[in-house]
Amino acid sequence: MNIAILLAGGSGTRTEQDVPKQFINVYDKPIIIYTLEAFQNHPDIDGIVVACLDGWQTILQAYAREAGITKLHHIVKGGECGQESARNALRKLQGSCQEDDIVIIHDAVRPMVSAEIISDCIVTCRRRGSGLAAIRCQETIIRTLDGIGGDAYVKRDGIMRVQTPQAYLFGNVLEAHESAFKQGITNTVYTNILMLEMGKTLYFSKGSEKNLKITTMEDVEIFKALYRMKKEDWVK
């Protein structure tokens, strides 16, 4: 089984809107629905769990039903941070998932995830035990402490930008989360950071510049443009 976990627990302070990013409407659909559709339409995804910002569960359910997201099995409470959201979702899956089932953890605010990217993280996970969508940096990178000034040049080929989806074996990732929790590690935003702190080795899979995390209204604009592009393609 391959189960997607969507992290939708964020409250969106960065976009300075009252509406959390994942619930911002684009062409009359909340962003999270576009993300859900990407997983709903993927033949290798068997089920979806959403860790949802408290207070928005009913809205999510309604829109999901409207959009025909039949694979959405559970909505659990989102946490104070990404780590807590993931942990809540993983615990919910304890009854239904086997050790070697694959969970695909993904930001609800990355709606531009392609079928290819989802496929590749699953394939890589089957082969290597994990698959993290990642890309090289195309720009020059400079080291900085404060974001105001910087000094050293960072070699681009020594780093990867790691996105989501991140695919892990259920047994491994649940254990890592529980271990971290017991040890009082509670503030890693992303599961990959947590896994690395637990000493794991992680494998990269296909990512994309277009697989943007929507954190500003400019990002929303980019998403709109991409969506319009895709629509025109389908019309052709």
Place this chain on the structure above:
Amino acid sequence: MNIALILAGGIDPDFQMSVPKQFVNVYNRPIIIYTLERFQQHNEIDAIVVACLDGWQEMVTAYAKQFNISKLRWVVQGGKDGQASAGNGIVKLQEECRDSDIIIVHDAIRPLVSDDTITDSIRVCREHGMGVAAMRTMDTIMRTQDGKVGTKSISRYSIIRIQTPQAYRMDRLADIHKKALEAGIMGQVDMNSVVSKLGEPVWFSKGSELNMKINTVEDVAMFKALYKMRQELEKEE
């Protein structure tokens, strides 16, 4: 004076079209014209220089005239890389500019640069001698040797991604150019890389995710879509 130095000297062998990216037509205008327009209509920009891919200078001059890029003063030859193109621009500008003038270096293939981004690079430059548009990454960062596997992460707050515009005081820019030649630093993608290779500090200004670089045919389509959306928004206002 604030002078824009637009780098249009590049040719990308991986680009899927036979026309260089900066000259691909979108709604009947080459991409470079969209970029030039951003600087033409910015009220802090006094003049524009283009470092142009050899063979395309006529085209740039003609289209610039047609689309009223009246601030375009000079077209110089582009070089093999960003540093070389900028270098040719710097040599020309040294003849024409004062030490305190500000040179705003910008990629011709970033046609969506906003007024705000240009303004901020000039502002930071006035304060620190340079202002380089830069952005944090929202992704987590991991170290890798082969791009396939990793065991360590680095804080995403410890790095920043560099874009253009990159504003420099004329005397600073001329100095960097000279030092690079003396130190044998060549083939760099941009002047900012030269600065940090020289071990000197870099000062950042506001960047933007929308300030995208056109690298692929898909990016051209993205640009088209974003431009069209902007037009529609402006019509509504």
